[in-house]
Amino acid sequence: MYDFGIKNPTSVDDVKTALGESDDGQFLAGGQTLIPVLKQRLAMPSDLISLARVDGLSGISAGGDSISVKAMTCHAEVAANADIKSAIPALAKLAGGIGDPHVRNRGTIGGSVANNDPAADYPAAVLGLGATVVTSEREIEADNFFTGMFDTALNEGELITEISFPIPEAAGYIKFPNPATRYALVAVMVAKFGNTVRVAVTGAGPCVFRVAEMEQALTASFSPDSIKDGMVPADDLNNDIHASREYRAHLIGVLARRAVAEANG
Amino acid sequence: MPAITVRVNGLEVTKEVGARTLLSTFIREQLKLTGTHVGCDTSQCGACVVTLDGKTVKSCAVFAWEADGADIGTIEGLADGDNMHPMQEAFREHHGLQCGFCTPGMVMTAVSLVENNPDIDEDGIRHGLEGNICRCTGYQNIIDAVKTGAKAMRG
Structure with missing residues (x-):
């Protein structure tokens, strides 16, 4: 990898200063994507600004109608957290299915959401549950956050500090994992809030997306039978050595039905 | 530096x-x-x-x-002087290795799995080893070793 400088800020304010002092600084969270990327010389930051020692960026707190996960909280913590397991079991399950145990001990929710990998799990949770992304500058609704492949609404130097998940009445998450990487070939998060239903799909397209037709059908009747084949056309889906776009379109229906069944218990 | x-x-x-x-x-x-x-x-x-x-x-x-x-x-x-850790003993007993290259990572992972979940079952062991690849594909003996090692660690 190319050489870089190291900065170890201890507060969000220091993070801004560290970034300002760097020509082309990059945040380092858990490093489970960034370090392999650096090894391949696919990135050449002047400095790595480690977020590991920044005060107040880790932990999980449950409120009355939402659960807040700080950005540097690792996947294993989310998967094992008692409040999340009881209030949003689908979120705990999602976190427990990312990568492998070692990756889950290092990888963070903030890093994953900021990276917005098209096949990552967390974007489906954030969009499917209608979470709010809290940053060093503002609050961003999930619907406005994921803007394209590896692209988000974050400004240059804007730091995710926490993700706030509203607690749904019911939710389910089903992933068809790539057997080698455990990334989502396709995965679907379904969440029900009173008369509102949200369906988010990851792995299938260039960026996580919602499926309005499924949401309407599930709002009318929250049952697996409401999901019909063909609700997501194959045209714009990913087509690669792992799966054809037609297969992915088919999987979306199958996994959505299973996610609804899981949500219904 | x-x-x-x-x-x-x-x-x-x-x-x-x-x-x-x-x-x-x-x-x-x-x-x-x-x-x-x-x-x-x-x-x-x-x-x-x-x-x-x-x-x-x-x-x-x-x-x-x-x-x-x-x-x-x-x-x-892991070892206590000349006494191997129970998980290391179990890998030897079951021949939980072929070329041995993956073994250090397998053993470290196995010990951690059992420490976090002393009553881990075979399904838990298989999923827990998802991040460890044996290129000799000697998985079956590794699973047997971890089961025995877990039993020994429970005492």
Whole structure:
């Protein structure tokens, strides 16, 4: 990898200063994507600004109608957290299915959401549950956050500090994992809030997306039978050595039905 | 170059490390603890698994300077003098290895799995070893070894 400088800020304010002092600084969270990327010389930051020692960026707190996960909280913590397991079991399950145990001990929710990998799990949770992304500058609704492949609404130097998940009445998450990487070939998060239903799909397209037709059908009747084949056309889906776009379109229906069944218990 | 202080298998050590020095490189080349293996160096195979503050990590996907102040456990720290750890004994008993290259990561992972879940079942073992690849495909004996090792660790 190319050489870089190291900065170890201890507060969000220091993070801004560290970034300002760097020509082309990059945040380092858990490093489970960034370090392999650096090894391949696919990135050449002047400095790595480690977020590991920044005060107040880790932990999980449950409120009355939402659960807040700080950005540097690792996947294993989310998967094992008692409040999340009881209030949003689908979120705990999602976190427990990312990568492998070692990756889950290092990888963070903030890093994953900021990276917005098209096949990552967390974007489906954030969009499917209608979470709010809290940053060093503002609050961003999930619907406005994921803007394209590896692209988000974050400004240059804007730091995710926490993700706030509203607690749904019911939710389910089903992933068809790539057997080698455990990334989502396709995965679907379904969440029900009173008369509102949200369906988010990851792995299938260039960026996580919602499926309005499924949401309407599930709002009318929250049952697996409401999901019909063909609700997501194959045209714009990913087509690669792992799966054809037609297969992915088919999987979306199958996994959505299973996610609804899981949500219904 | 930053100086870092870590405890490795209970012993404190302070060394200067480069920005790009991976924890795996630090352990193998600066501490000369070559029991930790580097298999793929792309954070997929798990041969380089060590514990960092008690949690298993792929040491090729952590910078050495990130470990400053941490407790690190490597395969060399498992045995008690000439007495192998029960998990190491179980791997020997069941021949839970073929070429042996993945073994340090397998054993470190297995010990952690059982410490976190003493009553782990076969399904839990299989899923728990998802991040460790045996390129000889000797998995069946590895699973048998972890089952026996878990029983021995429960005492």
